[in-house]
Amino acid sequence: MKFVLAAALALFATQAAAQDTHVWSVETPKDADAALRYAIPDTDAQPIAFVCVRKSGQVKVFGQLARQIGVTQEAGGTWLDKAGVRGPWPMSVALSSEAATSTLRGQAHADETTGGTLAIAEFSTAAPVAAAFRKTGLITLKAAGETVQPPPAPKSMVRKFLSACK
Numbered sequence: 001m002k003f004v005l006a007a008a009l010a011l012f013a014t015q016a017a018a019q020d021t022h023v024w025s026v027e028t029p030k031d032a033d034a035a036l037r038y039a040i041p042d043t044d045a046q047p048i049a050f051v052c053v054r055k056s057g058q059v060k061v062f063g064q065l066a067r068q069i070g071v072t073q074e075a076g077g078t079w080l081d082k083a084g085v086r087g088p089w090p091m092s093v094a095l096s097s098e099a100a101t102s103t104l105r106g107q108a109h110a111d112e113t114t115g116g117t118l119a120i121a122e123f124s125t126a127a128p129v130a131a132a133f134r135k136t137g138l139i140t141l142k143a144a145g146e147t148v149q150p151p152p153a154p155k156s157m158v159r160k161f162l163s164a165c166k
Contacts, residue, residue, distance in 0.1 A: 052165035070110025079110035093121035097132035
């Protein structure tokens with residue numbers, strides 16, 4: 001009985017992993033912003049993405065959250081939260097990579113693609129979390145009680161992206 005249960009759990013885990021079609025990708029064009037994304041190719045499904053203006057030293061991080069902060073959309077397109085406050089809304093965003101952690105001032109935007117919230121923050125390429133990300137490929141975003149933790153990014157992609165941003 002234990003063997004059957006273990007085999008069923010292993011099969012379920014294998015099927016779940018096979019269905020996850022998210023992949024890391026990097027874009028560093030000479031004449032446009034650089035981007036590092038963990039996404040389903042050719043879709044807006046990207047749990048975490050990083051974008052920078054080349055040579056700016058600053059990186060914007062975008063994290064898709066399931067929690068819906070924007071609940072009503074006005075005729076002009078502006079979103080309101082349940083208290084009637086217009087978005088975007090202030091939000092703390094914590095980024096960590098191994099022992100390095102940065103808590104950033106960010107913003108929450110209604111995410112019309114997913115029906116949830118898009119957490120946005122900005123950090124320096126000189127921040128300890130950027131150095132740890134470059135070294136390990138590990139990154140975790142926490143905001144509004146949710147955690148976005150993709151599998152490790154290929155270190156070569158992280159280095160290529162951060163080098164374009166410096």
